[in-house]
Amino acid sequence: MSNICKQFSEMIPKKVALFGDSIQRFDAPTHKESTCSIRDREFLLGRYCASKALELMGRDDGVVGQNQDGSPLWPNGTIGSITHSKGFAVAVAASSKDYQSLGIDLEQMNRLKPASIARIAHESEQKSIKDDVSRGTVLFALKESFYKAQFPIYKKKLNFKDVAFSIDFNRCEAQVQWTSSKLNVPKSVYNDWKVTFKLVENYVFVFCLFENA
Numbered sequence: 508m509s510n511i512c513k514q515f516s517e518m519i520p521k522k523v524a525l526f527g528d529s530i531q532r533f534d535a536p537t538h539k540e541s542t543c544s545i546r547d548r549e550f551l552l553g554r555y556c557a558s559k560a561l562e563l564m565g566r567d568d569g570v571v572g573q574n575q576d577g578s579p580l581w582p583n584g585t586i587g588s589i590t591h592s593k594g595f596a597v598a599v600a601a602s603s604k605d606y607q608s609l610g611i612d613l614e615q616m617n618r619l620k621p622a623s624i625a626r627i628a629h630e631s632e633q634k635s636i637k638d639d640v641s642r643g644t645v646l647f648a649l650k651e652s653f654y655k656a657q658f659p660i661y662k663k664k665l666n667f668k669d670v671a672f673s674i675d676f677n678r679c680e681a682q683v684q685w686t687s688s689k690l691n692v693p694k695s696v697y698n699d700w701k702v703t704f705k706l707v708e709n710y711v712f713v714f715c716l717f718e719n720a
């Protein structure tokens with residue numbers, strides 16, 4: 508995991524702290540099977556990674572709570588995002604002075620069913636995705652990371668077809684092309700949203716950043 512995280516760290520700005528870890532390493536100190544469910548352990552692992560990311564940015568009051576809507580509650584003056592995937596968790600954190608919001612998503616590349624692509628892809632995205640499951644997985648992760656970045660600002664429960672991206676699969680970048688009226692923002696703000704992704708081993712990691720307006 509440390510090699511994977513090193514590669515994720517290379518794609519994010521220096522002012523953003525990233526920390527990731529695996530359930531196996533997290534459970535290791537007790538040397539016994541935890542009685543908690545995998546979901547509970549992933550939750551704890553995500554919170555541990557979030558605290559570590561805050562520590563990396565010099566905050567020693569790094570407890571990340573949970574809002575009633577399920578979104579993470581970051582300490583005053585900080586923003587961040589958490590993702591888990593099959594026993595791994597990654598968290599990013601930054602100062603709210605530097606950025607408006609962050610969203611990340613980590614997905615395994617071989618888990619999306621071809622039939623799910625139609626559910627995820629907006630009409631304008633279908634031409635570039637077709638029935639390519641790898642591209643569909645990237646699109647899925649782009650939308651999940653975008654969802655997490657927009658939520659603290661707009662508080663919108665968006666569906667997959669409320670946002671459409673144009674994706675440059677060579678440069679590993681995406682740009683929001685369209686949002687539904689649910690988000691109700693002028694097109695000029697789309698340029699403040701930076702979305703990049705990286706494929707490492709069998710994972711795609713997406714980093715979504717909302718610049719300060």
Ligand SMILES: CC(C)(COP(=O)(O)OP(=O)(O)OC[C@H]1O[C@@H](n2cnc3c(N)ncnc32)[C@H](O)[C@@H]1OP(=O)(O)O)[C@@H](O)C(=O)NCCC(=O)NCCS
Pocket residue numbers: 549550551553554573576577578579588589590591592611612613650651653654655656658659665666667668669670
């Ligand atoms: C919330 C959601 C984005 C989480 O994504 P996921 O791929 O299922 O799971 P991940 O492991 O990557 O992320 C889970 C973490 O997201 C964070 N999260 C949950 N709700 C959130 C919200 N409203 N805003 C920001 N972050 C949120 C939490 O930190 C959570 O981990 P925790 O419960 O341990 O704290 C997803 O479950 C969801 O509800 N998506 C809406 C569906 C959709 O239409 N998405 C795309 C629209 S653009």
